[in-house]
Amino acid sequence: MSTTTGLGQSPYSVQVGVPAAVLKAKKVRRRLDLTLWEKLYVAEIVRGLVITSKHFFINMLGFIFPPAGKKRKVFTVYYPEEKLTLPSAYRGRPVLVAHADGSEKCVACGLCEKMCPAHAISIVAAEKAPGERYPARYTLDLGRCVYCGYCEEVCPKEAIVMSDEYQGLAQGDRNLLRFQKEQLLRPEGKVKTRLYFVRRIYSKWNY
Amino acid sequence: MLADLIESLAKIVFIFTVNVGVFAPILGWVERKQSAVMQDRIGANRADILGFTAIGLFHSLADAVKLLTKEDFVPANANKFFHTLAPFIALVPAISAFAIIPFGGRYELFGREINLVIADLDVGILYVFALAGLATYGTVLAGWSSRSNWSLLGGLRASAQMLSYEVAMGLSIIGIIIVYGSLRLTDIGAAQENFFRWGIFLQPVGFIIYMTCAIAENKRIPFDIPEAESELVAGYFTEYSGMKFVMFWMAEFLEMVTISAIVTTLFFGAWHIPFVTDAMLLSWFSGFAGPNGAAALAMAVNIAVFFAKVSFFIWLQMTIRWTLPRFRYDQVMRMCWKMLLPLSLINLSITGLVVLLL
Amino acid sequence: MELLIFYAFCVGAVVSALLMVTTKRPVRAAMSLVATMSFLAGLYALLNAHLIAVLQLIVYAGAIMVLFLFVIMLLNIEEKEGKLAKNVFFIQLAGTVVVGILMVAMVVVMNKIGAPVAGAAVDETFGTTKAVGWMLFTKYLLPFEIASVLLLAAIVGAVILAKRRIDNSKA
């Protein structure tokens, strides 16, 4: 305590070596005492009621006469019937990209497995032909996945991307969340926008 | 004799249906929906029958089914007898308080004089206070018998708060009683036929005090300290579930209806439309409906006007509940004893003086 | 019909009063007293004394008994048997004798005075707020005022006693 006493005399700015003009302190306590009018409770309560009932009536009108192009004024979404438009950056469940013939693009290099912070990916690599690797088993434990998007970021083959799928991830049994290669494969056309997004964000501004 | 019995039975059935059958379940929905609209949300809208949702109205039905079939849990250490008794004690006064509130005027129908009130008691408004006093036991016993620290604290807070506010509430009403010279609610209602003799113009301070005390008595925000969920989990009904929980809940809603009805009767012209007397109504309707039809129509108009006013005050109470933060325990007591009580005494003496001088 | 209700209330009042006396659990006793008060209020109401009935409920059942209960809860008195439990037999005997004597006395007095008057015997305004108020502020004004002064004195005395105790405990 003794080291910090005397703070009242020397402003704190002196102690940290920053001039007071830089700190630009602004007092926020607008008034110390309430006026009698405010002390009576009633005025402020009425003001609060006016605000909330303003919201009430505007929203009621918004339900009865919705603004053009929308169903209602409040922006809550009726989830299963209506769905959000996801931004292009959105990271949903990771999926594997398939070639046109249905085989996976993945070459089982193991970068995603290595990078995954949650250790959700495990790959068993095999060779189709000499020098042509492929994942014999590709297990993605969605119970562990944290949707960080590192797998997509490190993949040198555009073989795994974050899709915009977010449904079907609530399961009673954890084993059902261990997705195998077959469950994860998506045709290239389905994740085209994401592939384009990934390619673009990494190249456009990097240098 | 038989006709009397039928008449009063009809009135009881009507009020009971309106209160327990219509208001209590629907208010649960109204509270959810109104708060949602106030807060830029949509609110309950999922429960449906054959795909028809009726803007969420079926939620009250679903709630009822859910709560009735829910396990009725009693803590191991609780005093089972009082734990079971408490919700009933809370609910019964809330239901029976409506008996003395007039919801219409006095009319001649088929040669019988019909007064639209279940019991036209001479002591009138005092009856409501008596019942409010009994309602305290519900919360106190619930808090005590649960054998939970939160419940006990809630019960203690509830008893102190409800006792204190009863005093100020009683005193705030006396002004109205002096002005109209009667305790009988039908008299007070009839006296407000003239728009400029509505209670709100004669006793504006009394209205504010009564409204405050009534909300405090009903233990709703900003006075919900006995159940303040962020402090005491749920206060005196922390340990209740299922049907018993619903009874506290219903008691709260019914009390809200009663408060609105009393405010309407005492301060907002009861069943009257401004500048329209019952005689005017009768003369308008008798033009095309005959004397009996006119009386029936006038009664219907009275009832409609009365319940419209009641609905408005329910809306107002809900708006207050969803707008304001809650007090602290000591602030509630200070407000009662140091602000409302002196204020109502001053109001009382000024009213007495004015009445005496005029 | 009315008589039946009257007797039902009577029986209720007596039974709950007995329960109040016999039970060893404080909260149960307090609640029995509340029940007695409520039944008494019902009796008053049936005797056309509506104001008294309501006041009985407001003041005794509504306020005073809540305070009783409040105190019992605050003190957190366990549901224990009282200290007198050892000599139950003698106490019961003594109680029976006392109650018996009282009963006999009551019967004698009743016979002397005659049966209680029926409700119809009083005039129309009996028991109305106006009538009671009129009596209170004219005929019985002095006793009324004296009672209020007495109560005030009691309140002041209670405050002083409570305050002194706190001061003492601090010192």
Place this chain on the structure above:
Amino acid sequence: MSEISKDLHTEHMVINMGPSHPVTHGTVKFLATLEGETIIDLDVEIGYLHRGFEKMCENSTWQQVIPYTDRLNYVSPLINNTGYALAVEKLLGIDVPERCKYLRVIACELSRLSDHLTNVAAAGLELGAFTAFLYFVEARELVWDLIEALCGARVTVNYIRIGGLKNDLPERFEEKVKYTFKEVRRLWKDVDKLLTKNRIFIDRVRGVGAISAEEAIAYGFTGPCLRACGVPYDVRKAQPYLVYDRMDFEVPIGETGDNYDKYLVRMEEIQQSMRIVEQALAQMPDGPINVRMPQVRMEPKEKIYSRIDSLIYHFKTVIEGIKPPPGEVYLAVEGGNGELGFYLVSDGSGKPYKCRVRPPCFALTAAMPRLVKGRLLADIVPTFDMINMIGGECDR
């Protein structure tokens, strides 16, 4: 002592508030000893959300830590990301491009905005003002929409990278910001009207949880709670990082350090944060967002697909991790609750030797008994809300 009070049997009531109690959001337990309703003793027990963050870091590469930091203060994850990335960059001795700095400032301030909105809203909620809560949650939802458009996730953002960023601004971001801030300012005004001058709210928060500046510093307060005591200490001003020295903003300070001042400071900081975002968007230059160091920040995808040297670097960086020189570094940023410090030790390998976090709300939570002792039970509510303890950060 009189005979009566001697026999009078009184005892204290000990109640457990938490770990699952409506007010102890963030999972903490208060062991309160009550005399009537007055708190005569309070014990704070933390650790219910301990995940072993610091130990986890020691077993992951430097890049892998970033998603973990999201979960520290989960209300303002971008600030945690930034703090960690800056600390590692300081260890590496590298400087990120201009545009990256501005983007980081924008991200940080959006995060601070959501943090303060949540905090003020939750305080209102727990005092019973549910509507004020939902107005600010609505505002926060809009801010989160911005964050989602920027980062791809609302809470677990994982946006900042060592030596750069994950991606650049999305299209039409300025328009969205403009719209969002218009709405946030509208809702801010409504909440301000609902709470700031409401006597009930003032009674609940004014004078409660007051602490002097000296004591606050002794306890290790930082952030809005220290500023509420009247000390204009803000890491963004005192030790400017990124481009905060180019921003024109004010440091709101209070007077007594009570909950009302904390509330006012936070309300004002919401406004200041919006100002900073607008300025940063206006000043932001065009250019790269990542450093040109293949051993730190991976090369663009096209290069990796086409060039063997890039691919080799890429593999080396991912598998072995970034290898900062041995040494130790401490770097603090202004988090949502105060000074969020990262103390990192490197032994030259691909993994942190030690990663220690200085959580601002740990010191604040430690002062809880001092703030509420002798006050009423209900005063725990606003005091704890204004302290804004975040379990993920406090327990780590």
